[in-house]
Amino acid sequence: MFIAPINTDLLLKEAEQEMLYQQLILQLNKDFNLANEGIDFPMSILPEELKIQLHEKIYRMIQYKFAEYLNLLYIIDVSEDQIKKLDGSDLVILAEDVAFLILKREWQKVWFRNKYK
8 A cells, every 4th residue: 555755855765765766756757848847857866956956946837937837736646635735825835845745646656656567
């Protein structure tokens, strides 16, 4: 049964432990490119750096490319209910929370694909 980690650090740690961290990076790159938001995280990126770069990307998208941001959430299939529950009063915190939701959904895809291949 899939149980999502409760924060970004635990999620990335679990992905590494399951030897699926590289697959998570591939999934992120794939879905960002599907949304025409070219991002190319190198396979060698460290988890902490991935967390920072993803947060910055989401922050910039919320500020400057809102329609593309919504499209990205749709393509990745982030729960609309979860997005609506977030506090949008601080953009930095909002971007961090959304980055976690994106990672959580991408991790779920990778985990299920690996489990049931």
